[in-house]
Amino acid sequence: MPAFFGLSCQSIYNSVQQAPLVPEHKGIDFNENEALMPLIRFTPALKRFFPELKEMETEAKDVREAMSLVDAKYPGLIAYILDEQGQLRKHVNIFVGEDMIADRLNLSDQLQPKDIVSVIQALSGG
Numbered sequence: 501m502p503a504f505f506g507l508s509c510q511s512i513y514n515s516v517q518q519a520p521l522v523p524e525h526k527g528i529d530f531n532e533n534e535a536l537m538p539l540i541r542f543t544p545a546l547k548r549f550f551p552e553l554k555e556m557e558t559e560a561k562d563v564r565e566a567m568s569l570v571d572a573k574y575p576g577l578i579a580y581i582l583d584e585q586g587q588l589r590k591h592v593n594i595f596v597g598e599d600m601i602a603d604r605l606n607l608s609d610q611l612q613p614k615d616i617v618s619v620i621q622a623l624s625g626g
Contacts, residue, residue: 538615564607
């Protein structure tokens with residue numbers, strides 16, 4: 501499994517999954533019969549640049565569409581996630597559930613109603 505600055509993708513993913521949920525999502529009962537929308541979560545590092553950034557539900561059918569909706573809600577954020585060609589930046593990972601997306605170029609990974617999409621930005625420093 502790839503590592504970023506000494507941290508495995510799994511440990512970074514786990515830290516985002518353990519981050520507290522915003523109040524409007526606390527206590528949601530994930531009942532099998534409920535029609536939920538995918539939930540997009542962001543690494544806390546992005547809040548430094550976008551203090552109002554909160555997790556958001558989306559009706560997107562794939563990761564590309566989800567990122568378009570993120571860009572509409574938080575103008576400028578997408579530049580931290582995607583490069584000039586619209587591909588995932590090298591220092592960013594996106595997980596759908598526990599799995600890192602397979603398509604970093606086109607972001608065509610499909611989303612299901614109960615998916616949690618985690619946008620993880622690797623930290624660097626010296």
